[in-house]
Amino acid sequence: MLTVIIIILILLILSAFFSGAETSLTGASRPFMHQLETNGDRNAKAVNKLLERKGRLIGAILISNNLVNILASALATSMLIGMFGETGIAYATIIMTALIVLFAEILPKTYALQNSDECALKIASIVRPLVIILSPITFATQWLVKITLRFFGVKLNQGDDFISRTDELRGAIELHQGEEANKNIVAHEKAMLKSVLDLSEVEVGEIMVHRKTVTMLNADDPAHEIVDQVLASQYTRLPLWRGQPENVIGIIHAKEVLREIYKNNGSLDIDIGSLASNAWFVPETTRLL
Known part of the structure; x- marks a missing residue:
């Protein structure tokens, strides 16, 4: 027993x-x-x-x-x-x-x-x-x-696994909370995290910056003026146009400009156009992913 x-x-x-x-x-x-x-x-x-x-x-x-x-x-x-x-x-x-x-x-x-x-x-x-x-x-x-x-x-459908995991992530984001003093920060974080899950649905046109608000460089300006504009800008990549702003002929990278000035021993007598890389032209309806 x-x-x-x-x-x-x-x-x-x-x-x-x-x-x-x-x-x-x-x-x-x-x-x-x-x-x-x-x-x-x-x-x-x-x-x-x-x-x-x-x-x-x-x-x-x-x-x-x-x-x-x-x-x-x-x-x-x-x-x-x-x-x-x-x-x-x-x-x-x-x-x-x-x-x-x-x-x-x-x-x-x-x-x-x-x-x-x-x-x-x-x-x-x-x-x-x-x-x-x-x-x-x-x-x-x-x-x-x-x-x-x-x-x-x-029927056991294995294909819904990704959808369920995505919904699970969305639920976890919604549960994300913070102290009362940080409510605005938490709301901003939620929006950022949700936007990551929606990248496949976002079109390029939704995130593009309008041409009127973009700092652009005129290829016909003197080199020293272009260098001053590059140094004054908060961005490192700037569109380069010739004739009219709609005619973008390339993208200028600030590092390329500084590197070229260094090669010329500090002289600003440089060919800005030769430093431009090819610009990508993408339809506004293109998906991010």
Whole structure:
């Protein structure tokens, strides 16, 4: 009897471990784990390997967890039937349900949820061999699940993963908050982060600076005047035109001008036109990405 009780306790501990493992690994921060792996953390690498095939991970943990729970309940039922007869079935059901729900489910999952990254790093190296060993069984169960879902008209679409991740990022940006004094800064940061996600929808015309507000250089002006304009400008790349502002013949880079002056021992008698690089002419409707 004592041996059976010890085995049941061991099985409950294993059940608690599997419950906590499921919660911590599925709740671990992927960006944080990626950063740790980049820095050479082997445990983080193990976590990422497990999360690459999350379906197999969850399948292996659920199989293991249900197996130990069923075995523990069966042993408890057998033991209590021997002690109380048929009434032992009711006792076993009540006792094992309370133990499993409280100590093997709620307690470990609550702790793992509060410390998901830390727990995931500690248990990944233990869970991974188990997942590999049970991979044939999990593969078979996943296949059966897919067949069953297809029978009911449910299709697993992997193509929506990118969309869901993008929506997840948008949600994280919306949750970004700051102190009352920094509300304007936070709002600006939110706008910037959202704009990054929308780059593929932004057209060049939306970000272009109007020609009237652009500092432009006249190629027919004397070299020393052009140099003065380059030095006075806050920009390093300036359009160069000839004849009329609409006739842009190239782009002048401030460094190229200074480099040419240095070659001429400080003389401003330089050919500005030869320093111009080709200008790109892009339709306003062109997408940024």
